[in-house]
Amino acid sequence: MSQKNSDGKRSARERLQEQREREQARVKRKRALIAGVAVAVVLGGGAGVAALVASSGGGKDNKQQTSGPLVAPQGAMGKDNLAIPVGKPEAKATLAVYEDFRCPACALFENGYRDTVHDLEAKGRLKSEYHLVTLIDKNIPGTGSLHAANAAACAQDAGKFTAYHDELYKNQPPETDDAFGKKDRLLELADKVGLNSPAFKRCVEGGTHNSWVQKSQNTFSTSGLQGTPTVLLNGKSIYGPTTPLTPQKFREMVAEAQKG
Incomplete structure (x- = not known):
């Protein structure tokens, strides 16, 4: 396998890894936000519910x-x-x-x-x-x-x-x-x-x-x-x-x- 082909395949794998890592990071941030809003629901009642709906795409x-x-x-x-x-x-x-x-x-x-x-x-x-x-x-x-x-x-x-x-x-x-x-x-x-x-x-x-x-x-x-x-x-x-x-x-x- 040529060095060029090897670099191309490695690059594709790296791009895939980077994409997966970005998606996982977004999911983690979203879960953290929802968890925080859940606490707000307990402490703040109805206002927290509205925030939860908005953050979870339920607008x-x-x-x-x-x-x-x-x-x-x-x-x-x-x-x-x-x-x-x-x-x-x-x-x-x-x-x-x-x-x-x-x-x-x-x-x-x-x-x-x-x-x-x-x-x-x-x-x-x-x-x-x-x-x-x-x-x-x-x-x-x-x-x-x-x-x-x-x-x-x-x-x-x-x-x-x-x-x-x-x-x-x-x-x-x-x-x-x-x-x-x-x-x-x-x-x-x-x-x-x-x-x-x-x-x-x-x-x-x-x-x-x-x-x-x-x-x-x-x-x-x-x-x-x-x-x-x-x-x-x-x-x-x-x-x-x-x-x-x-x-x-x-x-x-x-x-x-x-x-x-």
């Missing part, structure tokens, strides 16, 4: 974004229909990915392993299950994670989840830029993959699957899983700052998983 704007009936996208599966499946159902190896469209570390995984995952899916060796969450919206904050996830669910309704999912990651804005919070931008990217039907546009603009996305986030937050992306192969974590992975190693792991 008026957030409620408006996720109000309405819970509508799962077509073909969603698993517990509470929270997973979007890709690939042939008979594949013995299952890749479960928990991701946020605003998450830079998620883009590192998607852009680095996309071709390998799609090749294995096409050959019937792997099926994937995508769980869409909104961690960055809560940490930065913003609405891009929610709106992009809803749009991806709308793409699933139209039979073009994979193409749109990939287009979002190819065009991911910087983490602090809430560009995906703008529905016009989401529709612009949809045009690139032929998603321009009136039904898709209504789904995106109306937030048809917002409550489903919020349910997915709530389930993730109580699951014990740590950060995004969380990547599991047949239930085992295979990707992270302390879990080096290459496309070739991933292929070998899938081959082993197929043996049952």
Whole structure:
């Protein structure tokens, strides 16, 4: 392996580690704030309750974004229909990915392993299950994670989840830029993959699957899983700052998983 390639892989691992550390630090700060507010609730009554609602993302704007009936996208599966499946159902190896469209570390995984995952899916060796969450919206904050996830669910309704999912990651804005919070931008990217039907546009603009996305986030937050992306192969974590992975190693792991 050349020194240049070695440096590139190390750099990718370091960026992933830094992203995970930033997310963990935000979570710790948020927990500390909520704990402090809880004390204020005991000491100060109603004023503390209002502060807790605001700090935990429960304000008026957030409620408006996720109000309405819970509508799962077509073909969603698993517990509470929270997973979007890709690939042939008979594949013995299952890749479960928990991701946020605003998450830079998620883009590192998607852009680095996309071709390998799609090749294995096409050959019937792997099926994937995508769980869409909104961690960055809560940490930065913003609405891009929610709106992009809803749009991806709308793409699933139209039979073009994979193409749109990939287009979002190819065009991911910087983490602090809430560009995906703008529905016009989401529709612009949809045009690139032929998603321009009136039904898709209504789904995106109306937030048809917002409550489903919020349910997915709530389930993730109580699951014990740590950060995004969380990547599991047949239930085992295979990707992270302390879990080096290459496309070739991933292929070998899938081959082993197929043996049952």
